[in-house]
Amino acid sequence: LDKMSKIQRDALREHVENILKKSQDKPRKFTETVELQITLKNYDPQRDKRFSGTVKLKNTPRPKMKLCVIGDERHLDEAKKLGIECKSMDDLKKLNKDKKLVKKLAKKYDAFLASDTVIKTIPRVLGPGLNKAGKFPSVLSHTENMQTKADEVRGTIKFQMKKVLC
Numbered sequence: 001l002d003k004m005s006k007i008q009r010d011a012l013r014e015h016v017e018n019i020l021k022k023s024q025d026k027p028r029k030f031t032e033t034v035e036l037q038i039t040l041k042n043y044d045p046q047r048d049k050r051f052s053g054t055v056k057l058k059n060t061p062r063p064k065m066k067l068c069v070i071g072d073e074r075h076l077d078e079a080k081k082l083g084i085e086c087k088s089m090d091d092l093k094k095l096n097k098d099k100k101l102v103k104k105l106a107k108k109y110d111a112f113l114a115s116d117t118v119i120k121t122i123p124r125v126l127g128p129g130l131n132k133a134g135k136f137p138s139v140l141s142h143t144e145n146m147q148t149k150a151d152e153v154r155g156t157i158k159f160q161m162k163k164v165l166c
Contacts, residue, residue: 040161052160060155062110067150070122070137071115078146085109089118092125102129111153112137113146134158 023032069079069086079086095101106129114122114137122130122137130136140149 050161052158054156054158056152056156058155060151061157062154065110065154066108067111067113067153068105068109069113069115069140069146070118071113071140072117074142075115075140075146082147082150084146084150089121089125092122095126097125097127099127099129102126103133106130106133106135109135111135113140113149113153114138116141 019034067084069075069084070089070092071079071086073088076086076088095105105126112130112135116139119137119139138149138153140146
């Protein structure tokens, strides 16, 4: 498109179908992704605050997303049955607030789920490392189905407004 304008829905669908067709014509040995950037009209980043949020998608964009459950005994047993990696609070205490080890833990997994009974103690045990990495755990209560919650986390994407320096 020549100028910045609103893209018509039909044109957008046509372009997406074209991308999908070309990716099937010449298959790659890696997962192809598409990045979407949008411009907001009448939004002044100097005056207005930054924002971020999450959107639950109908189709799961990352089925291979690595999850880790931080929980009590009941959640750890359930996670082992479902084949989801898990850590107990004792495992986290062994990291001893070591920034490098916490950073390594954050890098190893895409997202975390934590039992509602232990989530309050995580910042005390690990320090601010998970929060800085943007991977603070989602709450997992005993009434929720762990598999459903894991699929929900895999199907949710985060968005944020980054400051652009021109």
